[in-house]
Amino acid sequence: MRKTILTIALIAGLALPAQLLAGHSSAILGAEGYFAGALPPPGAHFINYLMYYHAGELNDHKGDKKSMDFQADVAAEVLRGIYISDIKILGANLGWHLIVPLAYMEMEIKDVPAPRVIDDSRASIGDIDFSPFLLGWHTELFHVVVGLDIIAPTGQYNRKHFPVNIGNNHWTFEPALAVSMIHPSGVSASVKLMYDIHTKNTDGVNPDNGAKADYLTGQQFHLDYNAGYMIVDNFRLGVCGYYLIGLQDDKLDGTKVSDSKEQVLAVGPSAMYSFNPGLHLVAKVQFETLAENRSEGTKGWLKLIYSF
Secondary structure, three states: OOOOOOOOOOOOOOOOOHHHOOOOOOOOOOOOOOOOOOOOOOEEEEEEEEEEEEEEEEEOOOOOEOOOEEOEEEEEEEEEEEEEEEEEEOOEEEEEEEEEEEEEEEEEEEOOOOOOOEEEEEEEEOOOEEEEEEEEEEOOOEEEEEEEEEEOOOOOOOHHHOOOOOOOOOOEEEEEEEEEEEOOOOEEEEEEEEEEEEOOEEEEEOOOOOOEEEEEOOOEEEEEEEEEEEEEOOEEEEEEEEEEEEOOOOEEOOEEOOOOOOEEEEEEEEEEEEEEOOEEEEEEEEEEEEEEOOEEEEEEEEEEEEEO
16 A cells, blocks of 8 residues: 655655755745745735645655655645734834744655664644744835745654654744735736755754764755736746755754755746735745755645735
8 A cells, every 4th residue: 555755834845865864954845936035015925835745755865766665745724924014124114923833744755774664653733934034015016025934843753753754843933035026017026035044953863773863954945936927917937947056065063964954946837816915825836856855746735815
């Protein structure tokens, strides 16, 4: 019977580094798109993300498919609350947000480097993401947001369950910059740039012997992008995706793990329908390619944006 992996949507894809090592990216890949740089007006806002991910390929550091039986399906719901105040800092509105993922994970991998078969499942709240500040500037054509996201190790984690864990057991600090161009003609384009700095997982796993070890995931850069056009009133079509690249190798007990940097590129179609100024629905599909040290698959999003 074919088993699958269901893992956390906050990670937005299954990140299993080289030789199934203990480092995991906390990067949120592909969640943002239309108007990513346009901070909403003062008040309370809610976004509900539904995400599904499927992959049947796990790639090594060269981008070649690993010779193992691997299947992955990711399904989760992510709840995001946003509050924008009337406070102005350098002409920008000040805001905050909180992201809470809910996830279920099930995994089976055969012919892993160690002589064993992984077949396990987990369900838990994921690693919570919160922002101590968001700052948004607006002009008639361009919109800009800067902020800092902090991803806390709140998800289920147990070293003995490696690699079937929903949480990463380390903090991630992520400065971000998002820019959107929204033209009166109906053309729009957005990009969100993020840089991830991870802390050490002091209860990690040495993949060679399964013993407890300190594991530090290397720093990473990633971006989400979207370009679209309003083909009829309130309905936009476009192209979207994301890109992630590791800038540093991981470290195991202070020693560099060679060829452990991750990479992935995704592209696909997107659509957005605005029921009214306070209610929007976004749907998109993203096809991954050029994956290194991680799975390569297809991801789908359904995103409901509501302003109170």
